[in-house]
Amino acid sequence: MQLRLYDGVAAVAQSAWPKEEGGGLFVSRAWLAALEETGCVGGDTGWQPLPLALERDGQAVGLAPAYLKRHHRGEYVFDWAWAEAYARAGMDYYPKLVVASPFTPVAGRRLLAAPEDRAALIAGLRQLADDNGLSSAHVLFPQADEAEALAAAGWLLREGVQFHWRNQAYGDFDAFLDTLSRDKRKKIRQERRKVAEAGVTVRTLAGENIGAADWRLFFQCYRQTYLEHRSAPYLNLAFFRLIGERLAKHCVMFVASRDGVDIAASLCIIQGDVLYGRYWGALEPVACLHFELCYYQGLEYAIQTGLKCFEGGAQGEHKLARGFEPVRTVSAHYIADARFREAIAAWLKREREGVTDYVDKLFSHSAYKTLAQDE
Structure with missing residues (x-):
């Protein structure tokens, strides 16, 4: 088993793309390579592609579409407060490592590997952050089972809210x-x-x-x-x-x-x-x-x-009045500094409680008729 860091999706052959991908279009090689080829990522964009591959006997069995980030833009999981706290402490929050589909707040596979290989891929992301002195690593909008695996490895989970419509x-x-x-x-x-x-x-x-x-x-x-x-x-x-x-x-x-x-x-x-x-x-x-x-x-x-479903993008309470309903999202975060990790964990606990109250309030203002309502 070996971890290999590529300098871009284009450097990963389509034949080497993990067969257990299951991540959908937004983390497909075609979509991510298009971002690279047209200069939307790479160069001076602040999104440096660094896909991390897990290989067994020379064959890729897992991949995380990772990026070295030098700003917070285009992520839709907002960590400005964390960056400001680092700055006040005289520490650098950027660059950081982000596993995501750039500019795309859509949940899906982020650890493109079979369940039994995820732990090695997660460990590789942490090692990549630690070995290069990065402040943190973040996996944005993973699926629920991936979030559970990340939490089991000690990553902090953060919840958010989007609005989806069901047919x-x-x-x-x-x-x-x-x-x-x-x-x-x-x-x-x-x-x-x-x-x-x-x-x-x-x-x-x-x-x-x-x-x-x-x-x-x-x-x-x-x-x-x-x-x-x-x-x-x-x-x-x-x-x-x-x-x-x-x-x-x-x-x-x-x-x-x-x-x-x-x-x-x-x-x-x-x-x-x-x-x-x-x-x-x-x-x-x-x-x-x-x-x-x-x-x-x-x-x-x-x-x-x-x-069956229409996802209208990130945020937007105004969607509630138009038949969309609140759906929880999740992201996972590895914070290298133990002091900040403890402080952010406490902050996330309070935020989760707020998200729960917020979602309950949103459902109480649903656009749909209840049995008690007249036509």
Whole structure:
């Protein structure tokens, strides 16, 4: 058994990618290599790819998509307070080691190995952090059994909350609306009506029907929305074009037009029976257009195609009023310094209690009708 560190996903041959992968599209070699090839990670991005492979007799049996991080951006598990505490103590929090799918708050396999090989991979990540004097190592959005294995190895677990929608075999969008309370149902219809009354129409493009011009439009919209928030987009046009070529069957795009001119677009990714809302942007403001492109079009598409779940991305309590429900997420953290490890463990205990109270409160404000509610 041997651990081997690669200088990027591109250096790992497809034939050497662990057969026990099971991690899904967002930690597939195709997705991660596209990020590298287009410069979205690597270079001066602060995401240095360092995939750690576990090999037996020269054959890869496990892999962790690890990155050396020099900032906190693009992770969606926020540890700013930890970095500030390190700085006040005169210590360096960065660089740190992160196992994740960059810019993707989607749960899935992070330890791409059979269960019996996970312990060696986890030990390898800790060794990598210790041998290089890193402050910490973090596994973001692992699956539950992986989180249990990490906790058993002494890693600290942290909980978060996302909002997911479940398809209850609805016949159409109206059938879904009928399950909501009167005020939530009315609000959604009003929001969709505002978009229609603004003269906006939406068309759906999927797979190879998304052409080069569509990708250019989408990126223009995506970039514009970032610029309006005074930040730079994580991804570039080259990346979107590449996944459009290599992973076309997973892509669904909703394009909004007014008076024959395209003004906004959103991109979703299909993996298995789940639709993931990932990116969106608009070239001009239209009331409620964000809700239409990022939620309602995705919900309709999931119902029409029989997809079982729609994950609308990280955060967003406003999703609760639109039929999404709270789902707990988890991340795992190895803190090298014993003093900080103890302090962060105590902080996480208090945070978990807060998350429990928060989720209970969210469920009490569900958009769905209860037996006590009238039609």
